[in-house]
Amino acid sequence: MLTTSEENYLKTIYNLSESGKKQVSTNSISKFLKTKPSSVTDMIKKLSAKKLLYHKKYKGTNISSNGKKLAIQIIRKHRLWEVFLFEKLNFKWDEVHKIAEELEHITNEKLIEKLDKYLKYPKIDPHGDPIPNKNGEINIKPKIKLSNLLINNNCIVSNVNDDDGNLLEYLNKIKIHIGSKIKVFDIIEYDKSIEIEIDSKNKVFISNRVAENILVTKIN
């Protein structure tokens, strides 16, 4: 059994090693968790002693296969709770993460199995991220440009190219945000602009340039 703190480190190290090179630096962990590098070193020692990490002094940290298994189960719990908060309690997409950070540490296998069943075994969370199953298998859907979809395709917005401040402002105005469900209604051949339906409500036209800067996960 792991403490909440150990779980948070493990999850962070797993996430950092997935979204980059396999060797995770002490500083990157410290930055993410907002703790001091010396605290990170301490925790790395603890988790290494439990064979959940491999660590070479001054070189970096790797997650072990046991560590990975545990991390994935924490992520599973996190994302299932996010679905619950979003779908059942009607929280907004940007409110669920913080609460799920607390709920994910509740340790009761039966609770998670029953929650999963109750939510009808969802495959993705409100941000479009895949939910690992009981056995830790993850169905990773690639993130593609909205401009690459075809008519009648459905997707969830998972990322926005935010180099450009104006784009975010515009998306905010037409109510597109991370987690929004979008259906492609029409594609105009002339300029590749597309007509979309946002969250089963408003329909709008967006230019190809905008559609190229929205990353989505295809669903069904």
Add this chain to the structure above:
Amino acid sequence: MLTTSEENYLKTIYNLSESGKKQVSTNSISKFLKTKPSSVTDMIKKLSAKKLLYHKKYKGTNISSNGKKLAIQIIRKHRLWEVFLFEKLNFKWDEVHKIAEELEHITNEKLIEKLDKYLKYPKIDPHGDPIPNKNGEINIKPKIKLSNLLINNNCIVSNVNDDDGNLLEYLNKIKIHIGSKIKVFDIIEYDKSIEIEIDSKNKVFISNRVAENILVTKIN
């Protein structure tokens, strides 16, 4: 903001002072929480400094009105989560308490308001205990003998006189336990035995003697 441990002490002291005399002894707290009396003394000092308790050395502890308010909100969370686990996730009555002990410490007001709404503002938990409302008001229903109910009354079993080992065994056999919902179908004038329906399923007859040893909370 209180730590989980502080919350557990506060809740315990509130419960002990409700179910007995107002002065709570260090030993009784220690017994309930399975910590050593010396640890209890330490925590009492901490909570007294926060004005949540009043304490006189060697004499005993009282909960303050601020302490009471906080304790009631923790109990509110606990009982709402119990309803969720019981009604939505289909846990058994005797499984919900342990899980709710963890869930009750999650601190997010909006979460509890939304959970309350989602559960349709329940008034009692699966054990028949009242759920305090947002303002901390508790609708305390008296616990009465099952033998005192009238035809068509509904109730929840909240206590069983367990001096007699045979009674518990018998109740187990006919599937009556704490939290069971019972409807009175008929009362036989001759011997005051009653016909009841248990959890909207099986109907049985029980003697007046048995009915006198089951304490219930009337509902609707």
Add this chain to the structure above:
DNA sequence: TAAATAATTTAGATAAAGCTAAAAATATTT
């Protein structure tokens, strides 16, 4: 490549929440 800079680790400190053992206060018996 040597010096400067950055990253990482070590050593030692702190606060929270528990513990044991002993002292002090209170309660109960004889």
Add this chain to the structure above:
DNA sequence: AAATATTTTTAGCTTTATCTAAATTATTTA
């Protein structure tokens, strides 16, 4: 009312997860 027993508190220790400051190793730059 003394002696004994019980309860409560105090003093000091442990573990967990942090921290700061200093030392060590790695990397970058001039």
